[in-house]
Amino acid sequence: MAWTLDAPAGVYKNHALSSDVRRAAVADSVWMGFVRPERNYGKGRGESITLTRVFPLDRATRVSELDRLPTGRPLVDTKQIFVDEWGFKTELTRFEENLTHFNIRNPFQMALRDQMRLTMDAMVADAFKLTPIKYVPETGGSTITTNGTPGAQATANLRIPDLRRMHDYLRQTLKAPKFRGGKYVGILSTKAARGIKNDSEYKDWQAPTTSGPLIDGRLRDVEGFALFEANNDWALNDAIGNSGVLGEAVFFAADPVALAVVENPELRADPVLQDLGRFRQFGWYGTIGAGLVWDVAAHARVIHVSST
Known part of the structure; x- marks a missing residue:
C-alpha cells in the first residue's frame, strides 16, 4: 500500500527560509x-x-694616447x-x-x-602575456622564441629544469634585474604549479628551508624564483598544449608592466x-x-x- 500526503505542497509544508545567503566560490586575484x-x-x-x-651602450675600447675618445649616445x-x-x-x-x-x-x-x-x-x-619571449616545455627540452608566438606545441608540464632554463635566460641572456628580495617572480596556473610540486627534485629544494611539512600545497622559492599559484581562469589557461598537458604561467623580472x-x-x-x-x-x-x-x-x- 502506497502512502499519500493530504497536506498541500508549497509553503504549507516548507515555510522556513534560511537567513544566510550562500555565495559561490570565486578565484583569487594575484x-x-x-x-x-x-x-x-x-x-x-x-x-x-x-x-x-x-637602452645600454656597447662596450668601450682602449684609447691610444693621441686619439680622441670615441663618442656616442644610448x-x-x-x-x-x-x-x-x-x-x-x-x-x-x-x-x-x-x-x-x-x-x-x-x-x-x-x-x-x-x-x-x-x-x-x-x-x-x-599585459604580461604580450611579451615577445615565449617558452614551450617539451619532453626532454624546451623551445624559446622571441617573436611573440610560441614555437611549438607543449608536450610536457613545467618541471624544475624549466625553471633553471628560464632563470638563466632572464639572468644571462636578458640581463634582467631581480624583481624584489633578490628573486625573480613566477605566477603559475594550478596545473603548472602542480607540475613543479610533483617534480622529484622539488622536495630537495624544500628540505633545507623549512621545518614544516613538505606536502602542504604551498609553493616555495625555487631556482631564484618566488612562485605564486593563481586560479583565475580569465588570467591563465589551465590546460594548453598536447592534450592539455601544460598549465599557462608567466615569469618576470623588475619593472615588467606599467x-x-x-x-x-x-x-x-x-x-x-x-x-x-x-x-x-x-x-x-x-x-x-x-x-x-x-x-x-x-x-x-x-x-x-x-x-x-
Whole structure:
C-alpha cells in the first residue's frame, strides 16, 4: 500500500527560509600586487602616458694616447600606455526589494566586487602575456622564441629544469634585474604549479628551508624564483598544449608592466532612481590601462610559458 500526503505542497509544508545567503566560490586575484600606478598621470592628462626607455651602450675600447675618445649616445625611445573605460552594472526593482526576505543588495554588491577584482586581475595578466619571449616545455627540452608566438606545441608540464632554463635566460641572456628580495617572480596556473610540486627534485629544494611539512600545497622559492599559484581562469589557461598537458604561467623580472590610472575602479550606485523609483542601478566603473614596459625581445623582462 502506497502512502499519500493530504497536506498541500508549497509553503504549507516548507515555510522556513534560511537567513544566510550562500555565495559561490570565486578565484583569487594575484596580479595587481605586482604592478604600480605610474606617477605624473591621472585626470586631465590625456588618453595615454608615454614611457621613456634608455637602452645600454656597447662596450668601450682602449684609447691610444693621441686619439680622441670615441663618442656616442644610448638609444632612447618611447612607448605609450593607453587607458580604457571598464565597468558593469546591474539593476534591482523596488518590487523585489520590498518582497525579498533578506537584503538582496549586499550579495549583489559582493558579486560585483569580485567581478571587478578578477577583471582587473586579468587585464594586468594580459599585459604580461604580450611579451615577445615565449617558452614551450617539451619532453626532454624546451623551445624559446622571441617573436611573440610560441614555437611549438607543449608536450610536457613545467618541471624544475624549466625553471633553471628560464632563470638563466632572464639572468644571462636578458640581463634582467631581480624583481624584489633578490628573486625573480613566477605566477603559475594550478596545473603548472602542480607540475613543479610533483617534480622529484622539488622536495630537495624544500628540505633545507623549512621545518614544516613538505606536502602542504604551498609553493616555495625555487631556482631564484618566488612562485605564486593563481586560479583565475580569465588570467591563465589551465590546460594548453598536447592534450592539455601544460598549465599557462608567466615569469618576470623588475619593472615588467606599467599601470595607467585615471579613475580607480570602484563600486557605484546611481543616485537617481528610474521610473518613479521603481528601478535602482548599481555597479562598478573605472578608467585604467596596463601595458608591457619592455616589448623589445633583447631587453624583455617577462617570459610567457605557452603553447601553439
